[in-house]
Amino acid sequence: MSEKLIRERNKLLLSVILFLILLIVEKTGILPFLPEHSLWYLPLYLIPYFLSGLSVVKECFLGIKNRRPFDEALLMTVATLGAFLSGEFAEAVAVMVFYQMGELFQSYAVGKSRKSIKELMDIVPELAHIEREDGTVDTVDPDEVEVGDMLLVKPGERVPVDGIVRQGESMVNTAALTGESVPREVFPGEKIISGCINGEGMLRVEALKAFEDSTVSKILELVEEASEKKSKAENFITKFARIYTPIVVYSALALAVLPSLGLFLGTKIGLVSPAFFAAHPPLTWLYRACTFLVVSCPCALVISVPLSFFGGIGAASREGVLVKGSNYLELVSKLKVVVSDKTGTLTKGNFAVQEIEPWEGISKEELLRTAAMAENGSTHPIGLSILSAYKKWMEDSSKANASPEDVVVENDPMKHSSGKESNTLPFPENTENRSGAGLISIVEGRKILVGKAKLLEEEGISVPQQEKGAATICLVAKDGQYLGRILIADEVKESSKEAVSKMKQQGIENVVMLTGDSTPVAEAVGRELCLDSVYGELLPAQKVEKVEEILSSLSGEGEKRSGYLAFIGDGINDAPVLSRADVGIAMGAMGSDAAIEAADVVIMDDDLSRIPTLIAIGKKTMRIAMQNIVFALAVKFLVLILSAVGLANMWAAVFGDVGVTVICIINAMRLMQNPKSI
Structure with a gap:
């Protein structure tokens, strides 16, 4: 609980104690110098009233000043002042005290539901250590990191920007980013994302992105945008409250004035007996109007429905799923x-070369090398798998003069990015990517095609009919000659x-x-x-x-x-x-x-099992929101009718407002439980 909430709680607690003391004194008459129903109680009751409700009264007058009067502050202020005018001092204070208790409970609930989202704000790294070429280390703000900088990430520190590990091994905690509690091992060649916490080992990380483009910045942007996009249920409540509040204010005003005026005129023309008018004086109708105002406050809807959705977004974020609204x-x-x-x-997108099938007169070595030359420098998974297979062949051939036959290599996009291939493979002078078809590269003046049959046919190269298998087939051609195909599979x-x-x-x-x-x-x-x-x-x-x-x-x-x-x-x-x-x-x-x-939704750890959990969270959020809407409206309309005909007093109105609000908030807080139990 924040310091502000603690102060509000203490003030409210003091108000409750003073209110209860005054209520006991008034009802028991233990202080004889204060006669029953005496106006002497008014200044005494005003102490707990303003102690608990001064902020509400200020908000009411501020709304009137800014020409936005129709809100809960106006309803509470008018209702309690009306109760004071009716002589119901205890009920006036009770309304304000219990209303503020509901507000305090709401603030606590909102704070708790936002906790999982606020935790994301803690993932922002505070500093970055840049290792310069002369060996010195500068400690700077993450905003100052540039692509290519070599960063030192000490044990216990957060990774400042997205990068690639160049030296060191460690376990990194990605729980705040992905929802995965098990630390992940990183080693040279592994990508590492900003915001995760380094374990025990020192890491040297080459920056791949600036801070503003890194994962942690993107997450914070998503969190900030999430509250701006409301559901239809939330929009309904906003529009409902905007129309509903002035209607009930004018209805309460009519209830306070029109019956008394009608009965008074009725006595003048003989339609109503003076005894009936005396039994229903203007103060009675004023009291009913105040009761009507208290119960009509839309707090339960205005608070609990958005809280339900906010709790749902928070539950999803704990599972490593960011929902943008x-x-x-x-x-x-x-x-x-x-x-x-x-x-x-x-x-997995983790392609590996399964088979190398050269055409007549072409060796497997020539086919693989030609494809690797075209893909040299590529970041596409298929290209990386071909480069990885070629690298593996080079390593094997240097040891045992091995051929690339039956080469099957797990693809690691980072393991061949150090530039070793460039010692034996020339880089393409020009590269053209044909979307959905393949790649055309010019290497040492030779035109190499790697891709689908469609690409080769567009370039006028005939492709022999071959059996299709359950693998990605990369056809290779050079200078108009078909060389063969490489079969690549994905797990x-x-x-x-x-x-x-x-x-x-x-x-x-x-x-x-x-x-x-x-x-x-x-x-x-x-x-x-x-x-x-x-x-x-x-x-x-x-x-x-x-x-x-x-x-x-x-x-x-x-x-x-x-x-x-x-x-x-x-x-x-x-x-x-x-x-x-x-x-x-x-x-x-x-x-x-x-x-x-x-x-609209981002799964931070690429685990598809997060999606069924997200659907379950969404369904539970909607169920809770609809339960709150139906329950709040049903109770409010019932108490509204009873208060209008004099069958409900202000204590019932307090339950219809604060009681319903607290019940709806408790219902909404069910979303804060472990999402896996949903």
Whole structure:
């Protein structure tokens, strides 16, 4: 609890003690010099009233001054002043004290629900140690780090920017970023993201990004933006309160004036007996109007519904999932179709060369070397796998004069980035990427093509008909001559099959995969994961068209659709589809900046099992929000009617306002439990 909340709590506690003492004194009459119902009690009751409610009264008059009078402060101030005028001093103080108790409870609940999100603010590194060429070390602000700087990360410090480990081994804690409690081992060649905490070893890290472009900065931007995007339920409550508050104020005014005026005029013309008028004096109607105002306060709705969504976003963040707004949390709860990319999403994106199949008269060495020359310097997973295989062959051949036959190498994008290949492989003088087709490189004046049959055919190179397998096939040609093909396979993530199964348990009717990879490869992955539909050999524009087609198949239009569609992707080419889907979900650890920017939800550790948990959190958030709306409105309208006809006093009104608010807040706080139990 913050110091401010502690001060407010202590003030309120003192108010409650004084109020109870005065109530006992008044009801028991133990102080004979203060007669029962005497105005002497008024100044005494004003002490706990202003001690607890001075801030509310100030807020009321400030709202009137700024021409925004219709809020809870006005309702509470007018209601309590009316109770004082009616002679109900104890009830006036009780209303203010219990209202402030509800506000204090709300502040505590909001603070608790925001705790998991606020923890993200602590991931910001405070400093960075830059090692200069002369061996000196400068300690600077992370904003001053430039790409290429060599950073020293000491044990216990946070990594200031995204980078690559050049020296040292350690365990790093990524819990605040990914929700994963188990530390991850890093070693030379491994990428490391900003904000994670270094363990026991000293690390030398080369900066790959400036601080403003690093993971930690992107996360903070997402957190700041999340509160700005409201769900339909929250927007409904905001609009409801804006219309509802002035209506109840004028209704209370009418209740205070019109019955008394009507009865008075009735006595003058003989329609109402003076005895009936005397039994229902103006102060009675004023008291009923004040009761009406107290119970009409929309606190329960204004507080508990946004708190429910905020708690849902906080629960998701503890699971390593960043939701950019409560509107997306609402859409997640209504998903019926999940469409996913393949590489890096359902699969590891960890390509490895499986087979090398040269054409007649071409050696495996020449085929692999030619492909590696074209891909030298590439950052594409397929290119990296070819370079990794060539590096492995070089190492083996230097030891035992081995050939590249049956080379199978686990792809490590960082292990061949040190420049060793450049000692034997020339870099391309010019490179052209053909989206969805392949790569054309000019190396030492020779034109090399690596890609699909479509690419070679466009360049006028005939491709022999060969059997297609469940692997990515890279065809290679040089100077118009077909050299052969390299078969590359990608591993399915361990979590993918379980994630697909759990998504269906959460009500997802169709799980679809879209990929630019070959159809046989796509179908093999689809069978392994039990997907409902698989579409292969798609260009980025065709992925958008396919998503449009699936969206049109969902019944209804606009907000009246029976279900919504989410797309999961990680690459730059996925950005258009992420933007078009109802909910775009990006992989934060391996995903491109463009994909993360276009997405509505970011999974920080690339674990697909986070998605079923997110859907469960979204559904529970919606259930709790709707429970609070229905319960609050039902109780309020009931007490409103009873107070208007004089069957409910101000104590009932206090329950209808503060009591309902506290119950709704407690209900909303259920989202703060362990998300895995949802």
